[in-house]
Amino acid sequence: MPARPTAARPTAGLLPAHRVATTLGALVVPLAVLGAAVALALSWRDTLPNPVASSWGSAGTVTGTSSLTGVLVAMAVPTGTISLTAWLVGMLMGRSAAIRRVTAGFATGLAVFVCGLVVASLAGQRGLADARHAAPLGALPAVAVVAALVLALLVAAAMPGDTRLPATGRVPVDAPRARLAGTAGASWTGVAEFGHLTPVVVIGVLLVAGVGALSRSVWPTLLVAATLALVVVMMWRWTVTVDDRGVVARTVLPWPTVTVPLDEVESADVTTVDPVRDFGGWGYRLGRGGRSGIVLRPGEALVVHRSGARQLVVTVDGAQRGAALLNALVERSRRSAR
Template identity: 40%
Template structure:
């Protein structure tokens, strides 16, 4: 499996160190000029007027914890091709935190503090600037070596006569993803009926999360003379198919969704793709392009054996 190297992790942590190095001294320098509590949340009504407040000490703790938490998250999931994302996140977060301090400077009453919409533009500019820096630093990280893939020569086999035809199919499901998708869809009518009109747009978020989530929560995995097919268990589309002509071999291994794929669901990485619903046993197929496709499913050993037998039989035709 490909894991983040120490150099990559250090480069992913660096922008957050720089943000802390700018934010904490600014807070200390301006401490006596800041109201207590500070205005820390600004609503869309009233031109960005403050509607949430945090004490000075609490602000220092929460903002520091936020930066460190996001830094840890990026270190868990970072890959070479998304290093720029860590830098962009740090730039956006750090810029907003410093702008909050600036907006609070010399305010007699935090309730009168206003955060202009232009702050989001400045934060986006900070994110873009650091994203470019992260993109430039990507060259310091070596290219990931593709994992040694399965081959038909060393994979399992299923005894199958020259004239015999066989197929294999299993359903793979994720209860947590099912629950999440159902809850997301349940918020749609509730939001439309009870929320005021601007907030009703949150119903769209429920659909964006719920519909794909429900489709991926239960999938059917099939191996036959056409190759490997993965589709939602309840409907025929969308589907992912690896044609038999593109398969060079298959095997079984335990996968870790976080370290190998950066999470659960349908995942796409430079050298691998997969439908990953849980940790553990997975069917791993090596394509003729050198890329891997993995799907977590029970009885994966039988699927791999049949796929290798079909690949071998096709090679003799």
């Protein structure tokens, strides 16, 4: 029977360069965005109404007001808390570059979205005597979403990759193995996809369309929907290949791609995954013990044990065949290197 996912092996921690990059990407950059937003808003204090508009209804009219201090506190507390949390996750669980990129990108993107939206809404109120006359937000939320995604991707891409760390251990004797015929290249390909969640995605699109219709903000809604569609396409279907290179998992788009070089594979096996219990949801996820996972459905999954106490979990059909071939390729590579 497949085993439940196990925690990754102990690790010595991140290299100093990775700690610096994680601190910069997940903590310093988001807090710098927050600090700049607070400073800019405070510099406008004398030109803003008191109180300022803090919420808008579906018709674009102001439905709530607050003091400038209250608005800034409501912006700063969640942004700072989430940035600190992302930094801690990156420092404590960031055994692979993928995890560090996710935490840094998420923290930066959230800071840009929240701070950008608040600052833009305040900018539109400068010179007003009464906040109730503030103009509708219009396309501001959509622009904030796009800006947040772009900067999140830039920060994630700027994070350093993993230092090469060749594996030295032997494949466990009880691990599955395939029989290789000679030295000819062997490969296995599996597909992981979100097929069973199609109704959920359709409902989500309809909800977005409904919100757009109610708010009468067609173009902002289309922009948000297009951004959401791009994210869904990026994560919807992954092709997983095992061959002499190691393990390569890629989407239908050129990015993202997850690669585990063959010389960094300790071993491979199969497990059973519950997306919510083991990873907190679906998609490209972070799990307990510093694991990363491409989790698109419950059930059978390929587990790749990587040097440096790293672990990649992919929910893919035919995982047993993939694990058996990967272990055989690792053993052959170790023998030829001696």
